[in-house]
Amino acid sequence: MKSGMELVQIYECLCDTTRLRILNVLGQGPLCVCHFQEILNEPQVKISKHLAYLRVRGLVEVERRGNWMIYELPANPSRELAANLACLQDCATEKAVFNRDLARLRRLDLTCAPVAAKRGTTKRCC
Amino acid sequence: MKSGMELVQIYECLCDTTRLRILNVLGQGPLCVCHFQEILNEPQVKISKHLAYLRVRGLVEVERRGNWMIYELPANPSRELAANLACLQDCATEKAVFNRDLARLRRLDLTCAPVAAKRGTTKRCC
DNA sequence: GATTCATATACCTGCACAGGAATATGAAAT
DNA sequence: ATTTCATATTCCTGTGCAGGTATATGAATC
Numbered sequence: 001m002k003s004g005m006e007l008v009q010i011y012e013c014l015c016d017t018t019r020l021r022i023l024n025v026l027g028q029g030p031l032c033v034c035h036f037q038e039i040l041n042e043p044q045v046k047i048s049k050h051l052a053y054l055r056v057r058g059l060v061e062v063e064r065r066g067n068w069m070i071y072e073l074p075a076n077p078s079r080e081l082a083a084n085l086a087c088l089q090d091c092a093t094e095k096a097v098f099n100r101d102l103a104r105l106r107r108l109d110l111t112c113a114p115v116a117a118k119r120g121t122t123k124r125c126c
Numbered sequence: 127m128k129s130g131m132e133l134v135q136i137y138e139c140l141c142d143t144t145r146l147r148i149l150n151v152l153g154q155g156p157l158c159v160c161h162f163q164e165i166l167n168e169p170q171v172k173i174s175k176h177l178a179y180l181r182v183r184g185l186v187e188v189e190r191r192g193n194w195m196i197y198e199l200p201a202n203p204s205r206e207l208a209a210n211l212a213c214l215q216d217c218a219t220e221k222a223v224f225n226r227d228l229a230r231l232r233r234l235d236l237t238c239a240p241v242a243a244k245r246g247t248t249k250r251c252c
Numbered sequence: 253g254a255t256t257c258a259t260a261t262a263c264c265t266g267c268a269c270a271g272g273a274a275t276a277t278g279a280a281a282t
Numbered sequence: 283a284t285t286t287c288a289t290a291t292t293c294c295t296g297t298g299c300a301g302g303t304a305t306a307t308g309a310a311t312c
Contacts, residue, residue: 007217011141016300017134033259046301048260053299067258067309080217087213091133091206125258142270159289172271174290179269193279193288251288254312261306268299276291282284 010084013059017097018042018050023073023085024092025101026060030072032125039104068125136210139185143223144168144176149199149211150218151227152186156198158251165230194251 013019021040025031031039036047051071054060059081063070073085092098139145147166151157157165162173177197180186185207189196199211218224 007214007221008141008143008146011137011146015134015137015141018300020134020137043302044259045261045303048258049300052260064309067256069259079220083213083217087209088133091209094205095133144270169272170289171273171291174288175270178290190279193286195289256311257309259307259309261304263304264302266300268297270295270297272294274291274293277289279287279289281286 007080009057010059010081013054013057014084014088016050018046019054020088020092021097021101022047022050022054022071023059023088024098025105026071026073027085027089028102028105030063030070030126031105032065032068032070034068034125035105035108036071038108039101065125070126133206135183136185136207139180139183140210140214142176144172145180146214146218147223147227148173148176148180148197149185149214150224151231152197152199153211153215154228154231156189156196156252157231158191158194158196160194160251161231161234162197164234165227191251196252 014023018040022036025036025039033044033047033051036042036051037044040047051060051062051069055062055071058074060071061074063072074081077085140149144166148162151162151165159170159173159177162168162177163170166173177186177188177195181188181197184200186197187200189198200207203211
């Protein structure tokens, strides 16, 4: 986390639906960009730019694995961030969009390995 | 509360420092615009416009009392709104700006009646 | 070394909003 | 009726995105 992290900056990150969906999905664990594309069903550039927005502001962290970029929630979030992410997860359980995303995430977990095998590589992004 | 209230709209209301300060102060009870001006030490137009922003989106409610407009948090907030306001109050306790506001609010409570008396009216806005 | 794959960035357009100055409203006091 | 007081609204300017298209990067594969 950045030290000068202000509460407003957290809320600025939270005031876009796509970013909310990203953070909600990340609550289940790290994920790569291609999976975000499938889960949110949004164009690559859109996902990528929102992830950059979140990264610059310290709401997500990245790690490269070959061609894939694995995004995850910060390992040591500030108290405010932790509180707000928890609040978001809680609120999200009541909203259809977020539930649909989580459903698609679960389906991905099942099919990810076979799909990777089919395209001739044993490597998985996440 | 509006029925179509979405989570993002709440966050949109929260992503401005002035509005955060307003909501934090309102956590202590209803307040009129003139007191917001004193507590936040911001120009009238700024306060007024942010209050309008919050009112339109259902984050605050208004009641006229003579010349004064008394603002307060919604009587029946949605679950998301309640959760996020609670989260805000919690996070605010660690930040200097918010504490200073609350300190000025407490000081106002002490001086409000005498001041009203001094200007020759027994009526108080709040 | 050329190509492919996964992702990022640059560039553009449009829109919503923040902040300030000036003015309008509307209730109360004179 | 006019003035005063508390607050709201209008008009203006600048800025920060959101979303899209096209292009760049950089690792892996052929």
